[in-house]
Amino acid sequence: MTAEHDVLGDLMRGSLDHCVKCTICETFCPVSNVTPLFPGPKYVGPQAERFRVWDETSADQSLDYCSGCGVCTQVCPQGVHIAEINTQARAKLRERTGFKFRDRLLARPDVIGRLSTPVAPLVNLTLHNGATRAIGEKLLGLDRNAALPSYPGRTFQRWARKRTSLAAARRVAYFHGCGANWSEPDMGEKTVELLEWLGCQVDVPKGQLCCGLPAQSNGMFDLARKYTRRMAKTLAPSARAGVDIVGTSTSCTLMLKREAREILGLDGDADLRAVSDGIYDICEYLLMLHDRGELRTDFKPLPITVTYHAPCQQQGHGVGKPALDLMALVPELTVIENDAVCCGVAGTYGLKHEKYGIAMDVGRRLFGQIADAKPELAVCDSETCRWHIEAATGVKSVHPIEILHRAAGLS
Amino acid sequence: MSQHDVIVVGTGLAGLTAATRLAEGGARVLVLAKGVGATHLSPCTIDVLGYAPDRVTDPGAALAKLDDDHPYAAVGRDGIAAAIAWFAGAMRERNPYVGGLERNLLLPTAVGALKPTAVVPETMAAGDGGDGVLVVGFHALKDFHAPLLADNLTRGGIEARAVELDLVPEGRVDVNSLGFARAFDDPAFRAEVASQLVARLGADERVAFPAVLGIADAPAAWGELRERLARPVFEVPTLPPSVPGMRVFAVLRERLRRAGVRMILNAVVGGAERTGGRVTAVTARVGLRDVVHGCDWVVLASGGFASGGLELDSRWNARERALGLPVSGVPEGERFRPDYFDEQPMARAGVAVDGALRPEGHENVLVAGATLAGAQPWKEKSGDGISLATGHRAAELILGASVPSEPAKAGA
Numbered sequence: 083m084t085a086e087h088d089v090l091g092d093l094m095r096g097s098l099d100h101c102v103k104c105t106i107c108e109t110f111c112p113v114s115n116v117t118p119l120f121p122g123p124k125y126v127g128p129q130a131e132r133f134r135v136w137d138e139t140s141a142d143q144s145l146d147y148c149s150g151c152g153v154c155t156q157v158c159p160q161g162v163h164i165a166e167i168n169t170q171a172r173a174k175l176r177e178r179t180g181f182k183f184r185d186r187l188l189a190r191p192d193v194i195g196r197l198s199t200p201v202a203p204l205v206n207l208t209l210h211n212g213a214t215r216a217i218g219e220k221l222l223g224l225d226r227n228a229a230l231p232s233y234p235g236r237t238f239q240r241w242a243r244k245r246t247s248l249a250a251a252r253r254v255a256y257f258h259g260c261g262a263n264w265s266e267p268d269m270g271e272k273t274v275e276l277l278e279w280l281g282c283q284v285d286v287p288k289g290q291l292c293c294g295l296p297a298q299s300n301g302m303f304d305l306a307r308k309y310t311r312r313m314a315k316t317l318a319p320s321a322r323a324g325v326d327i328v329g330t331s332t333s334c335t336l337m338l339k340r341e342a343r344e345i346l347g348l349d350g351d352a353d354l355r356a357v358s359d360g361i362y363d364i365c366e367y368l369l370m371l372h373d374r375g376e377l378r379t380d381f382k383p384l385p386i387t388v389t390y391h392a393p394c395q396q397q398g399h400g401v402g403k404p405a406l407d408l409m410a411l412v413p414e415l416t417v418i419e420n421d422a423v424c425c426g427v428a429g430t431y432g433l434k435h436e437k438y439g440i441a442m443d444v445g446r447r448l449f450g451q452i453a454d455a456k457p458e459l460a461v462c463d464s465e466t467c468r469w470h471i472e473a474a475t476g477v478k479s480v481h482p483i484e485i486l487h488r489a490a491g492l493s
Numbered sequence: 494m495s496q497h498d499v500i501v502v503g504t505g506l507a508g509l510t511a512a513t514r515l516a517e518g519g520a521r522v523l524v525l526a527k528g529v530g531a532t533h534l535s536p537c538t539i540d541v542l543g544y545a546p547d548r549v550t551d552p553g554a555a556l557a558k559l560d561d562d563h564p565y566a567a568v569g570r571d572g573i574a575a576a577i578a579w580f581a582g583a584m585r586e587r588n589p590y591v592g593g594l595e596r597n598l599l600l601p602t603a604v605g606a607l608k609p610t611a612v613v614p615e616t617m618a619a620g621d622g623g624d625g626v627l628v629v630g631f632h633a634l635k636d637f638h639a640p641l642l643a644d645n646l647t648r649g650g651i652e653a654r655a656v657e658l659d660l661v662p663e664g665r666v667d668v669n670s671l672g673f674a675r676a677f678d679d680p681a682f683r684a685e686v687a688s689q690l691v692a693r694l695g696a697d698e699r700v701a702f703p704a705v706l707g708i709a710d711a712p713a714a715w716g717e718l719r720e721r722l723a724r725p726v727f728e729v730p731t732l733p734p735s736v737p738g739m740r741v742f743a744v745l746r747e748r749l750r751r752a753g754v755r756m757i758l759n760a761v762v763g764g765a766e767r768t769g770g771r772v773t774a775v776t777a778r779v780g781l782r783d784v785v786h787g788c789d790w791v792v793l794a795s796g797g798f799a800s801g802g803l804e805l806d807s808r809w810n811a812r813e814r815a816l817g818l819p820v821s822g823v824p825e826g827e828r829f830r831p832d833y834f835d836e837q838p839m840a841r842a843g844v845a846v847d848g849a850l851r852p853e854g855h856e857n858v859l860v861a862g863a864t865l866a867g868a869q870p871w872k873e874k875s876g877d878g879i880s881l882a883t884g885h886r887a888a889e890l891i892l893g894a895s896v897p898s899e900p901a902k903a904g905a
Contacts, residue, residue, distance in 0.1 A: 159528030
């Protein structure tokens with residue numbers, strides 16, 4: 083087995099032969115349904131893939147407009163790995179056309195976070211100021227209206243280093259991701275507190291950087307592999323010690339669980355294999371405990387109304403919507419489930435000037451449902467989606483863990 | 494391991510029907526499927542029985558002509574009627590259906606043949622009739638050929654002519670039926686269509702459209718066109734994607750959501766844990782992991798050979814892929830005949846069941862839909878009828894939890 087062995091091998095690209103052109107993926111594709119610039123997953127995926135010869139330039143570059151949400155693969159009744167085929171093809175396309183400076187930036191959220199944190203007030207001013215954003219749009223192609231994170235000037239890792247979790251029968255390792263570390267340390271802290279309240283001893287493996295997903299999405303596979311390997315090495319000791327790894331960043335968790343093995347050809351990486359086998363989205367994990375009768379459920383009443391949007395990447399886990407089952411354990415909480423497949427932003431896609439309008443059109447259904455529900459909070463498992471939803475609707479958006487944290491009486 | 498009253502495998506009409514009926518009847522249901530099912534590909538007319546072997550006018554009465562090993566035998570006429578009544582009730586508000594077991598309607602297909610079918614969307618019902626037809630097509634909709642449809646209708650004795658409009662949904666060059674359906678949700682687009690047609694209508698003509706008259710609110714789009722054109726208006730199914738099928742999927746999916754049903758796609762069921770004749774858990778491959786879900790009952794509605802629920806290898810070995818159930822009816826001799834529309838010996842192959850839809854040796858597994866042996870859906874025009882009737886029956890049997898030991902007879 084070589085170091086860059088694809089877990090699906092020929093089955094990945096070869097799965098296109100299972101396509102019967104039923105068009106089910108096209109009816110669900112959130113992007114092709116709002117813009118003619120993307121002709122749809124069937125066309126760009128199994129159909130066009132037959133004509134792609136790697137050392138030749140394809141005349142058709144429309145696959146750049148695929149947001150990578152993965153809904154096509156989820157709904158395909160024939161098992162075609164449409165989204166994965168497209169992600170690989172997009173990387174090949176990018177290799178030939180070159181990478182924009184903007185995309186090189188977006189592919190390195192850890193670097194941006196590390197540079198921004200010491201000078202957070204200045205960075206926040208720049209990121210949320212009309213004039214600088216207009217310049218950023220002109221120079222970089224980052225849309226001036228796109229929701230960018232804020233940097234509170236402190237990191238989750240620093241908080242975690244000062245804290246020791248009490249020994250408990252159940253031990254978990256927390257994979258916090260870039261979002262929690264640099265932008266939402268609050269959420270990371272609440273996750274640790276909640277896990278402890280639930281009777282877990284929480285390890286926070288040191289030195290977690292980026293999982294490699296943004297680099298993968300932007301077609302920089304070599305960079306993505308470096309990131310993924312390093313992250314896998316950081317988390318592997320926990321996995322090998324039989325400690326379950328839980329993540330609050332659902333897309334990054336999916337990256338380590340499945341995508342890096344399938345798409346980046348890293349199946350031969352022993353660290354990644356160990357991590358992949360032992361990592362869970364946090365809601366998936368808590369529901370698993372509940373299914374076993376091992377979840378503390380003495381939640382306090384929380385008499386508010388929230389909406390819940392399961393982001394496309396969360397759906398990629400193939401575990402249903404565990405956040406809904408968990409929130410159902412909270413007395414007096416009203417949860418209105420949204421049925422949109424994607425909010426539009428799809429990681430870094432909707433930040434790009436040429437795609438921001440598409441991202442807003444994709445999200446319109448979701449934004450409308452949230453506006454109609456008039457919730458106190460819009461609950462969603464993915465950080466970039468939360469920022470996008472908040473900017474589009476004006477409703478504060480939180481991770482499901484924050485609801486449980488409140489219901490546990492911790493906030 | 495999660496524990497459920499019932500695990501339904503499959504999200505076609507049979508699986509969605511079983512899951513919805515079960516959940517609304519109070520069962521805790523988990524739906525597992527490889528992907529979205531065949532509703533998106535089917536016109537979603539409920540063809541109960543169109544040929545037996547001659548064209549059927551009274552499907553309820555013609556059920557008695559079927560063999561004892563036909564899937565309808567396990568449901569019976571009353572069971573089929575109950576399934577239709579349930580389905581009509583579920584669809585009433587957002588996507589009303591008309592018809593019943595007493596009389597088949599004859600509806601034009603996309604190529605202008607007349608298809609006998611029992612229960613249809615009200616938006617299609619006016620396709621049954623003798624008056625002349627104006628077939629409206631759109632140049633940009635390549636999956637619907639109005640002149641072909643009109644010519645063939647005329648050849649079959651119904652005077653028909655075609656008009657093709659140059660209207661294209663905004664900003665598009667190449668549009669499938671769903672794109673047009675979204676355009677028809679917009680009152681301005683409907684008004685434009687109507688205004689281009691009004692002057693071109695004949696006195697007693699019916700007006701046929703491709704089945705794209707709205708996806709969010711089809712009754713409104715169809716009703717408005719009827720009013721503006723002052724003629725009977727009906728939809729004719731197109732090539733996939735099927736907008737009428739998507740409407741059915743949307744209604745049932747929403748009911749499942751409201752009933753709190755967990756639905757997991759990309760979950761490929763490929764094994765079971767058994768105790769004696771009972772399946773106590775099923776194993777699903779999700780991504781790179783195998784996940785085990787515990788259950789009291791399983792409804793298997795994973796489809797036939799076309800959907801991959803059944804598989805035939807190059808040595809003519811057939812297998813059922815989810816639970817490894819025995820497949821019967823694979824002919825020893827001639828399997829396929831050269832004439833496509835001839836009776837095909839392979840068509841009846843599938844999983845054989847008893848009168849309670851249970852395959853041999855299984856107490857708590859019920860099979861529904863195209864996985865079942867004994868039917869020739871294409872030849873009989875019975876596909877969605879079998880899926881609806883057996884999916885509903887499976888749910889009723891589980892909710893009743895009293896599984897009859899004597900098989901019921903068709904037409905009983």
